[in-house]
Amino acid sequence: MKRYGWITIIAFFLMTLTVAVAYAAGEPSDWSKSENRELAQMPVWEGSTSDADTYMRGFEPFLNDQFPMREALIRAYTKFQMDTGWWYVRGVWRAQTDPAKTGGYYFGPEYLFLNTYRTNDDARKTYAKALKQLCSQSGVPVADVVLPHKNYALAEGSGGAFTNELDAENLWARKEADASAGAVLIDACTPFCDAYGIEERTTMYFKSNTHWNPLGAFRASEIAAEEMAKAGLIAETSVPREDAFLWKDLSDDHIFPEGLAERLGIEMEIKEYIPVYKAAHPENWRYYTGLDKARVQRGDIVLRGIEDYELDYNKVGTRNLTYIRVENPDAPEDRHVLILKDSYQCATIDYFSSIFQSITVLDPRFELPPLKDYIRDENIDLILLMYHQNNNLEELSQYVEASWPDKQ
Amino acid sequence: MLISDFTFIFYFMPGFFVLYNIFPPKARRCVLAAGGLLFYSWGRLQDAAVFLVLCLAVWVLSLLAGRSKKFAYAGIVLCVACLAAFKYFNTPLGFPLGASFYIFHMISYLIDVTRGSKAEKDPFVLLAYLAMFPKLIMGPIEQYHDLAETVKAPVTTVQDTADGLLRFVVGLAKKALLAMQLAPMTEALWLDAPDSGISAWMAAVCYSLQLYFDFSSYSDMAIGLGRMAGFTFGENFIYPYTSSTVSEFYRRWHASLGRWFRDYVYIPLGGSRGGTKRTLLNLMIVWVLTGIWHGSTLNFLVWGVFLGVIICVEKVTGAAKAEKSFWGWLRTTVLIVLSWTVFNAADLPEALNHLSMMFGASPFAVTRQVLASLHDQWIVLLCACLGCTPLVRDLGRRIAGAEDTLKTAVLKTALMCVLFAASLLLIVNSGYSAFIYTKF
Numbered sequence: 001m002k003r004y005g006w007i008t009i010i011a012f013f014l015m016t017l018t019v020a021v022a023y024a025a026g027e028p029s030d031w032s033k034s035e036n037r038e039l040a041q042m043p044v045w046e047g048s049t050s051d052a053d054t055y056m057r058g059f060e061p062f063l064n065d066q067f068p069m070r071e072a073l074i075r076a077y078t079k080f081q082m083d084t085g086w087w088y089v090r091g092v093w094r095a096q097t098d099p100a101k102t103g104g105y106y107f108g109p110e111y112l113f114l115n116t117y118r119t120n121d122d123a124r125k126t127y128a129k130a131l132k133q134l135c136s137q138s139g140v141p142v143a144d145v146v147l148p149h150k151n152y153a154l155a156e157g158s159g160g161a162f163t164n165e166l167d168a169e170n171l172w173a174r175k176e177a178d179a180s181a182g183a184v185l186i187d188a189c190t191p192f193c194d195a196y197g198i199e200e201r202t203t204m205y206f207k208s209n210t211h212w213n214p215l216g217a218f219r220a221s222e223i224a225a226e227e228m229a230k231a232g233l234i235a236e237t238s239v240p241r242e243d244a245f246l247w248k249d250l251s252d253d254h255i256f257p258e259g260l261a262e263r264l265g266i267e268m269e270i271k272e273y274i275p276v277y278k279a280a281h282p283e284n285w286r287y288y289t290g291l292d293k294a295r296v297q298r299g300d301i302v303l304r305g306i307e308d309y310e311l312d313y314n315k316v317g318t319r320n321l322t323y324i325r326v327e328n329p330d331a332p333e334d335r336h337v338l339i340l341k342d343s344y345q346c347a348t349i350d351y352f353s354s355i356f357q358s359i360t361v362l363d364p365r366f367e368l369p370p371l372k373d374y375i376r377d378e379n380i381d382l383i384l385l386m387y388h389q390n391n392n393l394e395e396l397s398q399y400v401e402a403s404w405p406d407k408q
Numbered sequence: 409m410l411i412s413d414f415t416f417i418f419y420f421m422p423g424f425f426v427l428y429n430i431f432p433p434k435a436r437r438c439v440l441a442a443g444g445l446l447f448y449s450w451g452r453l454q455d456a457a458v459f460l461v462l463c464l465a466v467w468v469l470s471l472l473a474g475r476s477k478k479f480a481y482a483g484i485v486l487c488v489a490c491l492a493a494f495k496y497f498n499t500p501l502g503f504p505l506g507a508s509f510y511i512f513h514m515i516s517y518l519i520d521v522t523r524g525s526k527a528e529k530d531p532f533v534l535l536a537y538l539a540m541f542p543k544l545i546m547g548p549i550e551q552y553h554d555l556a557e558t559v560k561a562p563v564t565t566v567q568d569t570a571d572g573l574l575r576f577v578v579g580l581a582k583k584a585l586l587a588m589q590l591a592p593m594t595e596a597l598w599l600d601a602p603d604s605g606i607s608a609w610m611a612a613v614c615y616s617l618q619l620y621f622d623f624s625s626y627s628d629m630a631i632g633l634g635r636m637a638g639f640t641f642g643e644n645f646i647y648p649y650t651s652s653t654v655s656e657f658y659r660r661w662h663a664s665l666g667r668w669f670r671d672y673v674y675i676p677l678g679g680s681r682g683g684t685k686r687t688l689l690n691l692m693i694v695w696v697l698t699g700i701w702h703g704s705t706l707n708f709l710v711w712g713v714f715l716g717v718i719i720c721v722e723k724v725t726g727a728a729k730a731e732k733s734f735w736g737w738l739r740t741t742v743l744i745v746l747s748w749t750v751f752n753a754a755d756l757p758e759a760l761n762h763l764s765m766m767f768g769a770s771p772f773a774v775t776r777q778v779l780a781s782l783h784d785q786w787i788v789l790l791c792a793c794l795g796c797t798p799l800v801r802d803l804g805r806r807i808a809g810a811e812d813t814l815k816t817a818v819l820k821t822a823l824m825c826v827l828f829a830a831s832l833l834l835i836v837n838s839g840y841s842a843f844i845y846t847k848f
Contacts (some may be wrong), residue, residue, distance in 0.1 A: 004817030005570030012573050013422055013820045015828060020418045056453035063414035067836045086784040093780075115596075118603065162776035166603065264418045 029066065034074050034090075034265055039065040045245035075265040083263060090263045091115070093162055095204035110207045110270045112260040116151045116166045116390055125174050125390040131181035133381065135402045138375055142383045143184040144231055145224050146174055147344045148192045149388040150205045150212060156198045171389040184231050186223040189389055195223060208261035208270045211247075211313045215275040216243070217347030225355060233382065237302060238332040240354040243280070250274040254311045276316050278303060279350045281330075288325040291369070299327070317346030322366040325378070326353040333357065338371075338380040340364055340396055345386040352384075364399035371403035409450040410545065410843065411576075412583055412835075420447060425569070426635060429507040433561035437536040440562070440637065444539025448506075448667050449461050455504035459539070461734050462490060466514045467534050473518075481633045483518045487511045496704040506545035506845060508701060512668055513538055517552040527552060533560055542633035546845045548644040548664035551671065554637060562638030570817075572635030577824045577831070579628025582621045583785040584831035585697045586795060588838045589788045590618035596754075601765045602776040607778050608765035612749045614781075617792040620649065623662070637684070649796040652736030654743055655728040664768075665701075669694045688723065690825060692716045708746075714747055730791045 021331065022163065032039050043058025045051065059065070067073070081089045087306070091112040135142050152167035178185040193201065204216030212220070216312055229236040256272035264401075287301045288294060301324055305315040314320065320343055336358045347360070352359050360378050362368055374380065387393060424443045431439050441562050450454030467482035494503050514738050517534065528534045537559050543550055597611035601733045624645035634641045639665075648660035653723020658666055674694050682686040692713075722728040730736060746763070753759035761769075782789075794800060807819065 003812060004814055005566040007817045008570040008573055008821045008824060009566065011825055012577070012828070015825065016418050016422050019832075020422075023418070053451050053453055059415050060409075060413050060451075064836070064839060067414070067832075070836055073836050075835055077833060081784075088780045088784055093776075160779070162779075165773075165775070166772070169603075230611070 008107045019033070019068060021064065023063065024067065026068055028062075029071070030072060032065070032074075034078065034263060035070060036262065038087050038122075052230075052318055060334060070327075073211060078263075078265050087162075092159075092260050092263055110261070111154065111202075112208050113151050113154070113162070114210050114260070116149070116162075116164075116170075119168050119170045119173060119390065119392050123394055123397070124177060126178055126397040126401075127382075127393045128177035128180055130393075130400040131177055131183055133404050134181045134371075134400045138372070138380075138383060140201045140375065140381050141184060141233070142181075142385070143186050143228065143231070144174065144178045144264055144385045144387075145186040145228075146189055147224075147386060148189040148216075148345075150210055152189060153193060153212075153216075154198070154199045154205060158211060167389055182387075184233065186224050186227045186231065186233075188220045188227065191223050191227065192209060192220050195219075203273055206256065206272055206313065208256065208259075208272065209313050210260065211273060212315075212347070213273065214277050214347040215273075216318055216345070217317065218351060220278055220371060221348045221351040225351075234333050234335075234355060238355050240351065244354055245277045245350070246280050247275060247277050250276060250306075250311065250316075252310055256311050272310060274316060276303060276306065277350065279354055282328075282350070284329055284351075285353060286327040287323055288327075289323055293321060293323065293325065312348065315344070318349045320346065320363050320365070321361075322351070322363055322368060324361040325358065327358050327360075328353050329357060330354060331357045336360070336379045337382045337384055338343060338362065338378070340371075340376060340399070341386040342388060342391050343377045344388040348386065358380075364395040368399065371399060398401075410846070411542065411626070411633065412580060412843070414835075416447075417448070417580075421452075421633075423626055429564060429569075429782055433563050436533045436562050436638075437530070437559055440559070440836060441532050441535035444536070444541045444544055447541040448539060448544055452560050454501065458501055458507075459510060461758070462487070462511070462514065463535055463538050464531075466518060466538075467531050470521045470534075471529065473521050473527055477522050480518045480522045484515055484522075487518070491703055500607070504653055509547050509549060510538055510544055511847075512549050513543075515666065516549070516672065520552045520556075523554070528556075529562075536728050538671060540634070540637075540639070541838050542630040542639075544638070546623070546630070547662075547844060548630060548662065549667065549668045550625055550639075550641055551588065552836070554642070558639055564636065564638040569636045574639075574820055574824050575632030575635060576629045577632075577828045579625045579630075579632060580831045581827040582625035582628060583683045583843075584838075585711070585739040585827075586788065586792050587618050588620035588834060589785065590614050590616060590621065590792060593785055593788075594618050595834060596777050598762070600775055601762055602770055603773065604775040604778060605765055605768060605770040605772040608762060608770055610781060612745050612762070612766065614789075615752050616745050616748045617789075617796070618648075619752075619844055620661075620796065621792065625641060626843050647796065647798055649741065649744075649753075650798070651740050652732045652739070653722050653728050653730065653738055654715060655722050657744055658715070658719070661717060665698070670757065671699060673697060684724070688720045691720055691723065695719065701785055702751070705754070707750050707753050707759045710756060710759070711750045716800050727779055750784065 004292055026061065028041055030041075031037075031040050040058070040061035042062050043055045046056050073300065077091055082094070086094070093115065094109050094111070131142070131144070149167055151162070152164045152171070155162055155164035155167070172189070175185055175187065195266060196204070201216075204219060205212045213338075225234065225239045228234050229239055251274045256270075256274055261270050285298065286295050287298055289296050289301060301321070302318055303315070304319060305311070308315060318324065326349060331354060333356045335356045337352070337356045337360070339352070339359055339361045341361060341363060342365075349359070349361065358378070360374060360380065362371075362374065385396065387396070409420065411421075422814055424439075428436055428439050428443070434619045443511040445456060445460070445622060448459060465486060468485050469486070473480035486512075491507060493499050494501065494507045503750075505603045517528075517537070522653050537552060537555055538544075539556075540550075540559075565785075587775045594611055594614040597614060601608035601611055627644035631641045631644070644662060645659040647659050651657035651660055660843045677693060678686055679690060682690075695712045695714070695716025696709065698715075699710070702711070719728070727736075746766075749761040749762050749766070753762060804823075
């Protein structure tokens with residue numbers, strides 16, 4: 001290297017110079033499609049010395065985010081990971097596809113999953129405490145309808161690439177909390193997997209999304225309604241009949257470009273099964289939404305945007321709205337039900353509206369007036385919690401606690 | 409700024425070294441001092457102000473030490489007090505980046521002055537030594553007397569620059585290709601530990617590897633940059649995971665900190681000259697101080713005491729001087745992995761909790777995180793294990809050859825380009841990742 005060290009020096013400085021020039025010449029991007037996030041922009045000097053640190057520190061995220069050809073590099077590396085058979089790429093699980101390991105059943109590589117996390121002990125304790133408060137303070141029966149998460153329902157098809165032990169443990173923890181608080185447990189998870197084999201269950205969840213499709217939501221709702229009847233919350237005759245709904249398959253005319261696939265750079269290539277259902281006779285139903293509880297059209301709430309070519313989970317279900325009320329004077333159960341929910345509940349609105357004369361759906365992830373106001377103002381006589389089994393339920397717990405602050 | 413930042417690699421580093429080499433050797437101390445200050449103050453003006461004030465105080469007190477050594481001792485007390493305040497008390501100044509390292513450099517200088525070294529009259533020489541950016545934030549901790557002469561007029565050569573660049577890129581590659589790939593695996597397995605004892609053990613092993621590649625990569629980059637600037641820093645990591653005893657491990661791991669404690673604490677306390685009991689006491693003092701130096705939480709103290717006790721046991725039983733053996737290596741590796749578990753935890757309860765998972769509190773189930781880590785990252789784990797040994801270095805030397813030929817230069821340059829490009833690709837994909845030791 002004594003004589004030839006120049007080669008190394010020149011090569012290195014040419015590489016750094018090339019990148020530095022490319023930075024200067026390139027047009028900054030605003031958005032990373034593969035990461036679904038805004039990209040850092042060139043920091044702007046605000047003029048005051050107190051901004052100096054912020055200004056200087058702004059360069060590193062800018063240079064990271066605006067690295068020349070960054071999006072292409074990310075996609076190339078992701079493709080490399082996928083082509084070499086990684087199971088866990090960019091925070092997304094891809095199922096094992098070896099039919100020999102799935103009892104001959106082929107589970108396609110386009111089935112994408114996010115990680116399951118064990119609901120943490122603090123969250124479990126907080127939920128148990130909040131649920132106790134809800135049961136004792138609300139003055140109405142509370143039923144916890146636990147919905148089967150995709151990871152729980154489909155793990156069997158992964159051929160051992162992942163298990164649903166954590167999902168099962170989360171379900172167990174939820175049952176424990178329900179039992180200690182005196183809430184009625186409606187477990188839709190276990191009977192759901194018992195009633196449908198893995199091949200059927202596979203048709204009930206979107207491949208490229210963490211949610212179920214409306215068919216999964218419907219089948220789980222049926223099971224939940226039957227369990228509610230067994231628990232005496234509704235009459236057995238109130239469980240809707242299959243012919244109370246109309247079905248349509250949108251798979252051929254629409255695409256479902258969803259986030260998990262976008263992360264892997266394989267958007268638009270996954271053929272999704274998109275079954276949607278609606279109540280057969282919703283003519284007399286009334287819909288309300290917003291904090292002012294304004295009356296709106298059905299199309300503003302249910303299957304909104306369903307005519308679009310590009311569909312997403314919110315369009316085939318119901319958008320996550322702060323407040324929804326559906327009144328169905330023809331429903332068999334003369335009950336005013338309040339539902340606290342996560343996004344898994346979205347595709348169940350028509351089903352439960354067919355059972356109860358009034359359902360009020362609140363999403364505690366939004367800012368809401370106190371829960372006790374809704375219970376009082378809308379004569380609520382049953383509260384349903386509708387969350388999938390892996391939800392930490394933190395927003396729900398906080399909302400309940402905020403509604404009945406601990407006097408101590 | 410860190411030496412793995414793009415700001416550094418694409419702008420500061422080329423700009424600095426072009427300027428540095430334009431100036432004659434005698435003027436380079438000023439460029440080094442100014443460059444170090446710019447590097448350190450980038451985004452951290454308050455930290456830089458604290459650093460400058462301390463530098464000024466150390467310089468003045470060292471000059472006054474010519475009249476009475478008490479001034480130098482006062483400087484040492486000031487440095488220790490500042491370090492303690494930054495580390496253990498919630499001062500309004502927070503914890504200045506790299507304070508643990510630069511304050512040890514300051515203490516090194518002041519102790520050398522008390523031992524008879526001439527106090528540096530030229531403030532730029534002292535500032536160049538203290539603010540030398542390759543080692544400023546995470547070491548290696550270079551003792552003043554080792555650099556005192558070079559820093560006055562550092563000489564650079566084409567060979568040093570080329571070798572330094574190679575070392576820098578190898579360090580960057582260790583960070584990007586191994587440490588940064590091990591980090592998410594460690595994190596996922598650590599979170600997975602309550603569900604599986606295997607995950608708990610794998611998390612501990614992955615963290616042991618991650619810490620090694622994270623810290624040693626910085627040292628490689630620092631040594632490379634130092635070489636480019638005309639300095640020869642001591643080796644900081646000498647394949648520690650090949651050690652057969654814990655004593656040997658710590659001669660090879662963060663060796664510059666070990667040398668610092670040996671020269672400025674252990675030997676002044678009497679070293680091994682005062683009989684067995686005194687030696688053991690001195691060793692325990694050093695290890696308690698090492699633990700405290702790393703952090704204020706109890707787990708660092710327990711970590712230091714744990715290692716101190718093992719090293720004392722090795723001293724008493726003669727194991728420290730035993731021949732290399734497989735069982736010695738295995739025992740040492742397991743002990744070190746256990747010690748890193750305590751080190752990595754946020755506090756002592758978390759450490760004990762994780763250790764309990766490793767020893768049966770969690771079922772020894774194969775969770776999907778374990779399966780995925782082995783399925784997806786086996787090559788990273790394999791490379792990391794091989795990278796802990798001198799095999800790769802020896803293989804590289806055999807392929808490239810030691811002779812100064814065109815073929816050797818081209819091969820080394822090609823390797824550097826590939827490693828540099830691969831590192832950039834993975835840094836871009838993984839996003840920003842700080843070095844673990846910046847928090848100490």
